[in-house]
Amino acid sequence: EVQLVESGGGLVQPGGSLRLSCAASGFTFSNYNMNWVRQAPGKGLEWVSYISSSSSTIYYADSVKGRFTISRDNAENSLYLQMNSLRAEDTAVYYCARGLVKYNSGWYFDYWGQGTLVTVSS
Amino acid sequence: QSALTQPASVSGSPGQSITISCSGTSSDVGGDNYISWYQQHPGKAPKLMIYDVSNRPSGVSNRFSGSKSGNTASLTISGLQAEDEADYYCSSHTSSSTRGVFGGGTKLTVL
Numbered sequence: 478e479v480q481l482v483e484s485g486g487g488l489v490q491p492g493g494s495l496r497l498s499c500a501a502s503g504f505t506f507s508n509y510n511m512n513w514v515r516q517a518p519g520k521g522l523e524w525v526s527y528i529s530s531s532s533s534t535i536y537y538a539d540s541v542k543g544r545f546t547i548s549r550d551n552a553e554n555s556l557y558l559q560m561n562s563l564r565a566e567d568t569a570v571y572y573c574a575r576g577l578v579k580y581n582s583g584w585y586f587d588y589w590g591q592g593t594l595v596t597v598s599s
Numbered sequence: 600q601s602a603l604t605q606p607a608s609v610s611g612s613p614g615q616s617i618t619i620s621c622s623g624t625s626s627d628v629g630g631d632n633y634i635s636w637y638q639q640h641p642g643k644a645p646k647l648m649i650y651d652v653s654n655r656p657s658g659v660s661n662r663f664s665g666s667k668s669g670n671t672a673s674l675t676i677s678g679l680q681a682e683d684e685a686d687y688y689c690s691s692h693t694s695s696s697t698r699g700v701f702g703g704g705t706k707l708t709v710l
Binding site for chain 2: 512514521522523524527536537538539572582583584585586587588589590591592
């Protein structure tokens with residue numbers, strides 16, 4: 478069974494930093510592209526970042542570019558999101574979402590974690 | 600990157616059919632066939648319902664179908680059931696540097 482479990486959320490002051498983790502199991506993690514998607518309270522989904530299976534290709538939404546860094550450790554079956562210079566508008570539930578298997582073309586997220594809440598407030 | 604445009608809400612009675620639209624540009628929805636749809640119940644994670652415009656993942660009811668014409672994609676739910684009441688989001692690959700975008704979401708109410 479595919480499982481994605483996020484952790485690392487919490488309350489942080491504006492300008493602060495936080496590192497989110499996503500532990501993957503039930504599939505060959507190193508074969509899949511991965512993503513972070515967030516959802517502000519009462520709002521819609523926003524794609525945040527993408528990392529390819531080998532970490533060779535990375536993309537960011539304009540809203541987080543230069544502040545967030547996505548990474549992965551295939552040996553540990555883990556995905557990360559380092560968030561710096563946090564702003565109130567970064568307050569959201571952050572989801573880890575599996576993308577496509579490597580070498581396949583497409584854009585969708587077939588498995589999602591339950592999310593971790595990040596609150597940016599003084 | 601602006602969000603794709605979806606109606607804020609749609610409604611229908613049990614047994615009826617509804618369609619949710621998702622409008623974009625030639626840089627996203629109209630650019631390729633990488634359109635997907637997600638269902639989200641309150642307090643739950645999103646669930647993939649349609650990928651590559653019209654394909655259903657294993658386990659998703661055939662009451663859900665997708666299509667695309669030009670820069671607009673659509674999700675149709677036939678034979679509405681109470682459990683279909685949820686928020687629905689479209690998503691598209693984009694040719695911009697950011698690569699991905701979601702629609703603003705549509706709240707489906709089953710009357």
